[in-house]
Amino acid sequence: MRKKIALIGGGNIGGVMAEQLAYRELGDVILFDVVEGLPQGKALDIAEGAPLFDADVSVKGANSYAEIAGADLVIITAGLARKPGMSRDDLLNTNLKIMKQVAEGVREHAPNALVIVVSNPLDAMVYTFKKVSGFPKNRVIGMAGVLDSARFRAFVAWELGVSVQDVTALVLGGHGDTMVPLVRYCTVAGIPIEKMISKERINAIVERTKQAGGEVVALLKTGSAFVSPAASAIEMAEAILKDKKRVLACCCLLEGEYGVDGLYVGVPCVLGANGLERVIEVDLNAEERKLFDESVEHVRSLVKQIEI
């Protein structure tokens, strides 16, 4: 039997995810949104294109949570996206209300689902979902590090004129200006980039990675990046649906790891059929540790504003 994937939020990211999940036959898709007609229209369009991709899956739109019943995986993008001049943190109050509603809907109608949260400010939203739903930590994971790491990989590949396939990168911490791209752990076919790129250029790449979301927002003007975020969430979804045990940077609830307790922060982890299967603790030098701690403190200050 095919897996059932519910997408909560049928906007830009939700639409691209529905298309990709369906055409890659990763499962049957329910696209849920509060706007009437929007998810149904997108779903119908995608379903009618399925023959062109030889994809035998069902894609349906919904405005009722009852339709997500029995979902194996839920991916949440409900909420406002940034406009130029806004930080992710500016979305907190609005998206907090939305996330509470979503968590209640998912808890009631898909109580056994694994959940990937994408809505911003990410670290605070995934924390909110976990608190309201009461789901165990292995079933509530946030997407940010996969995207931030992909951006870092792209910039390194462009700099060196090499395949993106050969670049691995790791970005830890909160999903915001304080994120921590780990230069020491970025390699090209196993070769540390510090041996291939000047310090000055590496610093520029790190800065661009941190501001990459804002760079797209400034160009689009009407919203934020949606193709690469959709692909990043799907990379996590595929790891879970196919029990691949992928090692990816995800936003996980830390309970002692990295010296952090009770906060969602981006760290490398193993993703498989049980969702978050293991957090991997990498060794950080003094400078990396300082940046990571600063990022954690930023997440903590945001979470303090949340009343549940």
Ligand code: A3D
């Ligand atoms: P957008 O195209 O505006 O879609 C959001 C959708 O959410 C809209 O269709 C709304 O109708 C819908 N919505 C609003 N309220 C509710 C509700 N209560 N229940 C269900 N649906 C609702 O935005 P988008 O798809 O571009 O982005 C979605 C979210 O992802 C935003 O919060 C972005 O900031 C965030 N985002 C995160 C990343 C990360 O890397 C973490 C990257 C890019 C965007």
